[in-house]
Amino acid sequence: MAGKPKRIVEAAIIDGIGIVTASDLLAMTEDRWGMLRDRITDARGGAEGLSARCMACNSSVYIRSARRGGVPQPLFQHYSDSDPNCPWYNGKNSDPDKVRASQYQGRQESRFHRLMCEQIAELVQLDPRYIGHTIAEYLAPTDSQHGRFPDIYVVWEDFGPFAVEFQMSGTFQTEVSARCKHYEREGIPLIWVLFGLDTASSLPQSFRDVIRRHRGNAFVVDVPAIEASREQGTFVLSCHVSEGADLTGPELVRFDELSFPRSKLPYFRDQLVGPRLWDIEQLRRPWFLALNDWERYSPLNGLDRDASVLVAAAFSIVAHANGREENYLKTRQNLVAMLNSQLNEGASGRGGVISQYADLLEHLLRNTAMHSLLDTAVGQHLRRATAEQKDESSPEWRLLRKLLPEALDPLLRDELLYLDALPSWALVDCDTMN
Ligand SMILES: [Zn+2]
The missing domain is CATH 3.40.1350 (Trna Endonuclease; Chain: A, domain 1)
Known part of the structure; x- marks a missing residue:
């Protein structure tokens, strides 16, 4: 038993993606952590990329690959010019310029x-x-x-x-x-x-x-x-x-x-891109099929009523972003009218079925080609929703993040953007942003 226990950077914050823990990193496929590694190195060199900082000391970190049993495993590591007082600091790196x-x-x-x-x-x-x-x-x-x-x-x-x-x-x-x-x-x-x-x-x-x-x-x-x-x-x-x-x-x-x-x-x-998009399509296909046959007052794939309406509304948004004027709620309304009526909390009876998902829908719209709806009455309804909001840890948010990751999973979205492979429905025209 020699030496101190090895200290590692337990978590880093990556621009645009959020907090990634050491165990999150280990759970990723090699392609996935590898692309993060590439992009962090790119940003360090002054190019477009991602910057990653240690959660303890805020110094820049990169993803190091260490072999264990012949298999490369990723871990966050401080750059050599970082703060040596960080509790997660682990020794000096060799100076890459000299080598x-x-x-x-x-x-x-x-x-x-x-x-x-x-x-x-x-x-x-x-x-x-x-x-x-x-x-x-x-x-x-x-x-x-x-x-x-x-x-x-x-x-x-x-x-x-x-x-x-x-x-x-x-x-x-x-x-x-x-x-x-x-x-x-x-x-x-x-x-x-x-x-x-x-x-x-x-x-x-x-x-x-x-x-x-x-x-x-x-x-x-x-x-x-x-x-x-x-x-x-x-x-x-x-x-x-x-x-x-x-x-x-x-x-x-x-x-x-x-x-x-x-x-x-x-x-x-x-x-890289083909297998990712194929996996997503396989997950999504049964939901499109179920929505096509869905009758508005029955549970959709076993979901409760509110979640069923949410999924129908979200898939309708995606269909429109794809250029198909589909209303999976089958209310004979256009998308705007359908969203407005489902969000309207002032309606008599049980209005605003999906107003509890206003944050989620706003997030979805913002990352699709339909983002201009946020500048209409739909956006006003979303911002004015008073219902208690389901947050990112709710089952509904997790389900839609899995089904529509191009818009709702920041890591996948960022990867596809980097690979120039984000589908057009999930693209936001940069000129109209902000
Ligand atoms: Zn640190």
């Missing part, structure tokens, strides 16, 4: 690295659109303070410029983040080619981070890729696709046939 400098020294001297760059340069020249390339030359910025030295920078006619970077197993997450964000700002596609990928053994965290940024795709330039490039007269890569903890493949993919999202980090198969 990076010595690593880069080694990297620039690496003859093998240079040869790999030249190999890729040969392949990009096979394409008839080829105009020019540079290897490790300074590229001046158009939209930011600092330029970069991309490993390879290529220009193809009609396609435009793109950059290729090699990811070595020891490359720092901060360096990966800085490069990703730089090219995103510049609007230049960036592809990370993994160097020394061994799919048979467990992947180093730096590889996992880059693979996730490419939405679960690991790109390598191996012998089959080089042969295929020569045959097809364009740049072809081998792509492994992540399936849970494993990588499948590889498959040969043409660079110009990849998908290029807003992040400018291309992918072949989207392993």
